[in-house]
Amino acid sequence: PAKDETTEIWFGDDKFAMISTSTSIIVDLKKNVLCMILHSNKTYVESPLPFEFANIIDPQMAQMMAQMMKMTVTVTPNGQTKTIGQWKCSGYDVAINMMMMPMKIAVWATTDVPFDVEKFMKLYTNVIKASLRLDDAAVQEMMKIKGYWIATETNAEIMGAKMHNTTEVTEISKKSPNASAYSVPAGYTKKDKLSMQDMQNR
Template sequence: MTTRFSGAANAHSLIRGMRLTLAVLLASLLNLSAVLASDEGIYLETLNRSTGLMGEAPQEELSKTYLAHDKMKVASSEAEGTDMILDPATGTMTFINHAAKQYYTINIASVKEGMSQPGMEQMRAMVAETKITVQDTGESQKIGDWNCRKYLVSKTGMMGIEQEVWATEEVDFDVNRFTEMMSLSGPDGLLANSPEGAAQQAEMAKIKGYPILTKTKMQMMGSSMESESEVKVIRKEAMPASLFDIPEGYTEREMGKGMGAAMPGPAAHP
């Protein structure tokens, strides 16, 4: 299989209680398009570090990512952390708060349908203003077990983002569909079938392979944040379908009712 890196994603706080667990996901904003449907899956461990996140002290956390059964799960290494499950077949994102033994599910299509048309148009205009440039530096370096190539990514518009991405073409899996659910420039995003969305996707497609190390500097509303996500482990292993189930005894909650403080909604970038 072939790995492609397109889409964007580095807005790191998908979930506050999870803090950095999903940083790798958003730092790369991958587009996952061919997924394992058997018991054999792909397991990844990523070390995520950040400073300046919402005024908090520097943080470091290990996240665990599971790809199998046409689903993706990003799990916190903390027993009482927060997990996220993406299911492209249903178009849903499920957040599981282990500390509260609660979960809530977001249907992405329903969320977009629930927004007023003027609101959608305003948001679409803001996203369309985002300009992305990718520079292949030609530099190479071995990071962990993988030979990587360095790319510089600049994103301007709603916020200023500068990234240093080290990607490898040595991994044996195709990533192209899960975070497309969250990508605003993806086929189901706000910029779907638009020249602006196509331009953003084409620029990010210049990054060849899977990102092993991503360093990000972000400016937003007068505050700055720096983060770093480094993949430490990639391996194939058997994964039961139950790994992607809601734990028994957990209570479903609605958005904003008892869950919001621990898990604000996802932030996505083109």
């Protein structure tokens, strides 16, 4: 079923937080750690940086995923430009191929933002690896997209079922984050590894 969701992204000198309804990801460069928070069962896992997905799942599941999820990523600038909101964007076509889920993503990115894009991407590479389960080669290919992603349109097929997803940035501003923005919510339990059920609930 179709659903709409709002995601908040906070970014400082050495911290990053992506907060959504189901999953939040926090990166802390001072502590050299990435924290993935699962709100559905109030648990979280931590991993040292640079992030590797295999560190937060059981070895047996990691081996299975390595075979099933092996992917190739190709990023191609498409030469198109357009203004989305107040941002002048350049277009990129991203093709992600893996055994069970071919995916195409149209990305509109801009360098016209009020923060240091390079510093942001240094933090964001770990988040991309965690959220899209990419390996280092795939992340390097993704870095061909210059600037901050303002809008995306994703089309994928998962075991015969078609999936369509769009994202669009509605606001970029300088604000002081809430005290809780870069921390695990109170009452959440730390886990050593994610289970298969955790993976499905993400």
